[in-house]
Amino acid sequence: MVTTAEPKARAPLTRGRIVRAAVHYIDTHGLAGLSMHKLGAELDVKAMSLYKYVANKGDLLDGVVEQLWLEVENAAAATSDWREGYRSFAQALRETVHRHPNAASLITSQGIMPEPALRCIRAHITAACKAGVPKARAYAWLRTIASYALGTALNDVAWGSGQAGCRPSTASELVRPGVPRDLADVAEVFCGQSDPDAQFELGLGLMLRGISP
Incomplete structure (x- = not known):
């Protein structure tokens, strides 16, 4: 007797599942390629099914921002040592941008502060x-440290994608032909030998040491 396996039950649609799928799609294919139709195909549903949970693409992108901030919140719990808490907040924000470089620009472009961001900020302010x-x-x-962390992380992402900027490179890639050798050497050291991780920690340390109640 031949038996056939029953089809695997499809996970039910929820707003959270749709948003997480959108983050994964953007990570894999880029932000420009995201559409409700393509996301529906990724979830093996018709695009119209998504509108029961997200109002439109703008609402979906707001959800993506919320998901990114949820990652920050989960990685940056406030502690009684508020300076270390501020440090973990900055590090978590930068690491989230690095983890999702294709989606990171939405943190600023969508112009919203989702609940995970507000809860995280409130916890650190309270501490x-x-x-x-x-x-x-x-x-x-905290506002200044957040701006520093987000700005440096977005610069890291931009330079890592090949856009112009002071990124680790050889002098020949950083300066125009004919630049004097002594000036090319400056570019080689200032930009070509930069370490973004070390530079970030240096700046963050200077900021934290420089503030006192």
């Missing part, structure tokens, strides 16, 4: 205030 940091300073310092 700093409990340690005696005035609330206005706690916000200003």
